[in-house]
Amino acid sequence: MTSSQALSQKVVIIGAGIVGTNLADELVSRGWNNITVVDQGPLEMPGGSTSHAPGLVFQTNASKTMTLFAKYTVEKLLGLAKDGENCFNQVGGLEVATTPSRYEDLKRKLGYAQSWGVEARLVDAAECKRIYPFLNEEIVLGGLHIPSDGLALAARCVQLLIERTREAGVVYRGSTPVTGIERSGGRVTGVETPDGVIPADIVVSCAGFWGVEVGAMVGMSIPLLPLAHQYVKTGPVPALKGRNELPNGAGLPILRHQDRDLYYREHGERYGIGSYAHRPMPVVAADLGLTPKHVDEHSMPSRLDFTPEDFAPSWEDSKEILPALREAEIEDGFNGIFSFTPDGGPIVGQHRDLDGFYVAEAVWVTHSAGVARAVAELLTDGRSQIDLGECDVARFEDVQLSRAYVSETSQQNFVEIYDVLHPLQPKESPRNLRVSPFNARHRELGAYFLEGAGWERPYWFESNAHLLDELPAEWQPAPRDAWSAQYSSPIAAAEAWKTRTAVAMYDMTPLKRLEVSGPGAVTLLQRLTTGDVSKKPGAVTYCLLLDEHGGIRSDITVARLDEETFQVGANGNIDLAYFTREARRQRAEDPAQWAQVRDITGGTCCIGLWGPLAREVVSAISDDDFTNDGLRYFRAKHATIGGVPVTVMRLSYVGELGWEIYTSADNGQRLWDVLWAAGQPHGIIAAGRAAFSALRLEKGYRSWGTDMTTEHDPFEAGLSFAVKLSKDDFVGKAALEGFSEDGSPRRLRCLTVDDGRSMVLGKEPVFYKDEPVGYVTSAAYGYTVGKPIAYAYLPSHVAEGDAVEIAYFGSRIRATVTPEPLYDPEMKRLRG
Incomplete structure (x- = not known):
């Protein structure tokens, strides 16, 4: 498509809230102006989540993507102004801790801020009191202060964006419900309304919690759940009198009291209080009916009647943290609808089977401009400068798209939104949605399961606990701190040891497998x-x-x-x-x-059989040739093992001799059993994902989504060997012209922890000469090398042998940039 063809694309945006209007503005800034924005509500106040949003923007997040979205939202809204007033009140943010676990978590959040480039500082109780004079200092242990946080004036932002984009030629059609999506030949062609069809080459649904209904018009499951969230305004608070000139003015930082699921902002002489402390209140958007032509602050589809009994405990908690509220009463309250998803992330991207149809749903005001820019970049440049893997609409498995799954997990996310959660903490329910054919055997062996993408994944096996008594001294793992010890077991050390010295079976079934044929x-x-x-x-x-x-x-x-x-x-x-x-x-x-593309994961299974004795196991039950001559490294063939037809690939992500052995799901348990029986004379064990992850890092193998994303090129990721520039053209080849590892401004580096025991888990900031220069991507204890390992992107001037520090819960862990891979750099174990 030529640039002139791109600019002539007819774009229809569904939804005139803060996401849709920002998207129109981002497209206009890139030269696109053939844009129509439709909304079922009146443009002056469409009545969706934006219309009642309190506007809090806390930027710091465990997700780099979400943090960068929020940072851009702050930047853009500060620059969006009229009559000398912008759309962002940068009062700062303060998160306070009233429990020791929360205070420790604030240290972790400080690390996120340093990793993602947000100015933040940890402050003690006295400093919290100075920053926020109305706090009950007696119950506060400390806080996290982020000066650049603040309040988005969401409704004003929407109106200014409408005004600005209208001048550029964008057409807005309010009080215009969408009744269908017109399509032909696998592409969208228009948006149906009661007034006729609006022609379109591209349709972007920014319909918020109505997105489920819009998606259904094109057969697309949008995994979000509309939920009501309580927000109240108090009457005048004597302590606030005279502090703010405007009725909705604010001078104090926005305040989060996450130990009680509460947040606070000023509205002139009144307080606004938001609560997640109540029961989940799911809503079906279709039941709300069409938005009326008249919408005001107190009457809109997204504002449901207040349920005071749900807020009563939060009111008592509020008077404890802010004693000034004891002199006030609740004047107004409502249950406002907004969107939750199974994993808490937005829903962004294009329809798999319908060209030209995109979505940007479940986006809060906090991330609105950032998401809008990302979608505009997708449309105009073909990719977002911020990686969208955590937001991609396609990230969910089919089982995760069922309404029951979306409802249960989204409600659980609402309940846990302010909880202190470990990065490995699994869902308690629903579980056992997807199990491999080996699951029964795993349970017999005492597998400890964690969940991912609906799969039950064994992390270690209690049946291997006795091996700890045999574990050589050099393989003994160092004691872990309480945080990193969660969802961990020393048994993983024994499983790593057996993989390196004997033979182990790993369940690789959850690996996504596609068949491409034709x-x-x-x-x-x-x-x-x-x-x-x-x-x-x-x-x-x-x-x-x-x-x-x-x-x-x-x-x-x-x-x-x-x-x-x-x-x-x-x-x-x-x-x-x-x-x-x-x-x-x-x-x-x-x-x-x-070419036909099929997902064959569910109908197949895979065992990773790895270790120096792997050949002894297979040769006892197969007549096929598994020698080096019979099956070289990175080769595949069909074979029969113990009477089971299999496809064998000589690959190993743990760095030992062996194979990925595939068969159909109906043959899976038999394959496990014949390998298990044949391996008994050789000390075979079942091993889990904890050992696998450690062995992977020792070998220097990258993991997509952490060690590399769309924000990284192959040269800085250390993967230039996987790029055949001599090949005819392929997607991305032209962009790599002139790239090299030596010329990369940053490199993914291997770090080893100097003291041999201090663990990190990932996302922690890395300091060089006392300046934050990168962040940890992956980390594990290296059982073979006897020390913790971390990988991190660092500036290219930080060289092998240099000393760095990793920040972990407020302390600094010394580490050294180390040549990689740490294990078997000559590849003798794999090729032997």
Whole structure:
């Protein structure tokens, strides 16, 4: 598409709230102006979540993506002004702790702020009192102060954006419900309204909690749940009298009292109080009916009647933390609707099967301008400068799209929104949604399961506890602090030891597997990947998927099983959606080059059989040749093991001799049993994900989503070996011209902890010469090397051998930049 064709694209945005109007503005700033924004409510106050939003913007988040969205929202709203008044009151933010666990968590949040570039400081109780004079200092232990936080004037922002974009030619149609989406030939062609069809080449649904209904118009499951959230305004508070000139003015920082699920802001002489402390109150948006033509502050679809009995405990907690409230009463309250999702992230991206249809839903005011910019970049540049993996609408598995799953998990996220959660903490319910064929055997062996993408994943096995008595001294793990010890076990050390010295079985079934087949399969994979996958059947290729700017979309393995059939080891449904879209477009351009993309994960299973004695196990139950000559490294073949037909790939992400062994799900338990029986003379064990993660880092293998994202190119990620620039054109190749590892301004580096015992978990800031210069991507205790390992992106001038420090709960852990990989750099173990 030429630039003139792109600029002439007819865009319809559904929703004139703070996301939709920001998106229109971001597109206008990029030269697009053939834009129509429709909303079922009146433009002066559409009646969605934006219309009642209290506007708090706390930027610091465990997610880098969400933090960067919030930072941009602050930046943009500060610059959006009229008559000398902008749309952001930068009063700062203060999060206070009234419990020791919360105070420790604030130290962790300070680390996030330092990692993502947000100015913040930890303050004691006295300083909290100075910053916020109305606090009850007796119950406050300390706080986190972020000076750049503040209050978004959401309604004013929307009106100024409408005014500005109208001048640029954007058409707004208020009180115009959307009744359908017109499409033809796999593309959107228009948006249906009672007044007729609005032609469109691109439709973006920014409908907020109505997004479920809009998605249903195109057969798209939008996994969000509208939930009511309580907000009250007090009557005049004597202590606030005369502090603010405007009725909704504020001078004090926004305050979060997360130990009681509460937040506070000033409204002139009144307080606004928001509470998550009540029971979840789900809503079905379709039951709210059409938005009336008249909407005001007290009458809008997103504002439900207040339930005072739910707020009563929060009112008592509020009078305790802010004694000044004892002289006031609740004057007004409502239960305001906004969106929650199964994992707490926004829903952003395009329809897998309908070109031109995009969504930007479940976006709070806090992240609104950031998300809008990201979507505008997707439309105009083909990628967002901020990685969207955590927000991509395609990230959910099918089982996670059921209404029951969305409802339960979204309500749980509401309940836990201010809780102190460990990064490995699993859902308690729903569980056992997806289990591998080996699950029964795992349970017999005492597996400790954590959950991911609906799968039950064993992290270690209690049946291996006795091995701790045999563990050599050099393999004994260091004691962990209380935080890093959660969801951890020393048994993982024994499982790592057995993998390195004998043989272990790993359940690799949750790895996403795609089958790409047909006469256009080679063409598709050659075009999308950085590797040469046109080799003869039996070849396995590790390669990358890049975007047009050279950012890493994913890393995959591609096994050519026959002339027209490939098995792809992918990272999740985002990869599936990408391959599906590209295959459809390829077929449209040349029907002879059709390729079918199928998710075969659920119908298959995989055992990773790894360790120096792996050959002894297999040779006892297979007549096939598993020697080096029979199956070389990064090769695949069909075989029979113990009577079970399998596909075997000589790959190993733990750095030991062995194979990924695939079979159909119905044969899975039998495969486990025959390998288990054959391995008994060789000391075989079942091993879990905890040992796997540690062994992976010792070998220096990257994990997509942490060690690399679309924000990183292959050279800075240390993956240039996976890029075959000599190959004919592939997506992202042109962007890499002139790139090199030596020329990269930053590099992913291996760090080892100097004291040999202090653990980190990931996302902690890394300091060089007392300045924050990067953050930890992945971390684990290296059982083979006897010390903790962390990987981090650091400026290129930080070299191997240099000393750095990792901030962990307010303390500094000394570490050294170390050559990688730490284990078997000559690859003798893998190729032996």
